[in-house]
Amino acid sequence: MKQPISIHKAEIIQRYKPIDSQTHKGIQGHALIIAGSYGKIGAAVLASRACLKSGCGLVTSYVPECGYEILQISNPEVMTLSDESEKFISNITFNIKPQAIAIGPGLGQETETQKAVHDFLKTNSVPLVIDADALNILSINKQWLNLLQPKTILTPHPKELERLIGKWTSDEDKFDKTITFSKQYNVVIVMKGAPTFIIDGETVYENTTGNAALATAGSGDVLTGIITSFLAQSYEPSIAAILGVYLHGFTADIALPETGYQSFIASDIIKYLGKAFLSLEKNK
Template sequence: MENYTLIDRFEAQKRFRSIAGDAHKGIQGHTLIVGGSYGKMGSVCLSSKACLKSGAGLVTAYIPKCGYEILQTGVPEAMVITDDYTDHITAIGYKIKVDAAAIGMGMGHHSDTQHALFHFLKMSAIPMVVDADALNILSQNKEWFELLHKHAILTPHAKELERLIGVWDSHEEMLRKVKDFSKKFDVIIVVKGAPTYIVYMDAVFENTTGNQALATAGSGDVLSGILAGLLSQGYAPVDAAVLGVYLHGLTANIGVSETGYHSFIASDCINNLGKAFLSLY
């Protein structure tokens, strides 16, 4: 297929940059992770930790008040800003300078949260990853697609993708519809699955890493954190998507030798991220 690339170690290495010897946290990128609701704070913990482990210098989580102690305890390296409301996000207000954002994990669909997402997309001009409930809210408000930041990375699994672009009858039709969506709104789409595809305009990248161990709760939250972390370090969005998806899959290839497929969980992605990065040197 024309304009079709397999993402292997060579493709990942082409995009990978080592961290300068004189780097400090102030120049390694500040990422905003927006999400969480009552009972779903683990998703933001996973994204925040994965973001830090991907090399981001600073991470701030924007969450409802119910998650404050959870985040500060579970991910002590991250900073936290809380919404005025306890159980879900009602408005996304912050006065800090950030370089990239990820939004949607564990966020829920409350009408207040939908309004918060609308205003966030309307007012934010930073590179971003749009995931999970943010995608589902967009699917319910398709006129909001126009608000998506150019080159935003959308990370739907199959069901979320179906809500975005409609049903398809074949793999070829799915890719065609994803390409059309990417062209219309100038966004990058990471079609999560086995294998995972990255689509931007007419370009299709097929990932070669990963296995069935990734079929576990939270692995998508980890991916969003990795992608946002790379964006905040200045990676071009397509490069961040290609490198991030490759590394995310590689953590499962590395980890299953110790855990097996059944016992691999999303935290194991994060725990093996360092080895995945080291494999690129």
């Protein structure tokens, strides 16, 4: 493996595009977040709010029927579509034209949900972020990996990565297997951890932001929302992943003096996004 490219603020500023003063919501991108199941609707709430708070012009959530009111009340700025099933997603249909889609947070792995994911992947041509249970569904049905659009972004934590690529014997083996997987399926992999690495074929990026405060429930759902937002704003997939991971970690660095490690929660990542963006704008 080649030496990873270290992602510092200077690299981020080169890749980051400030908002055009003449823009409007219709050209800031429309993202669709397919997420949630009974008891895990919070994942859809967090991902869609993070997506909106990262500059996306419009965000629509697609949730089971039981999540409809929760989304409408908790995220009034987010539009909501609901599945025909009450407790889980069983048939993904929508008549909007998003620029990017995320699928997986809190999704569950019901048989009907697995079929819905398969049918969606078979016809989808929109840039995509795959997380959480959608990754686990792919691990159970590895032949479906061939349905993915080029440069689809996968965001596994260590256990999800292991299910996808198999067990590894050392760090070197883990990277070799992940690079091989990335090349085989032409996907971008966000290898979550401390630090997080972004792998796009032979190219490996190492993130430099973040701390132990991020080890908290919902942190990954928020990251998915942020990356999807950049994808909807027409960033290249690998750059969307790099920017998303950097800013996600940066919020925890900014917040730490105020929150400490223990009381920082996933909602705080979203809360501190404004300060993280302002820091980039200043340097731009």
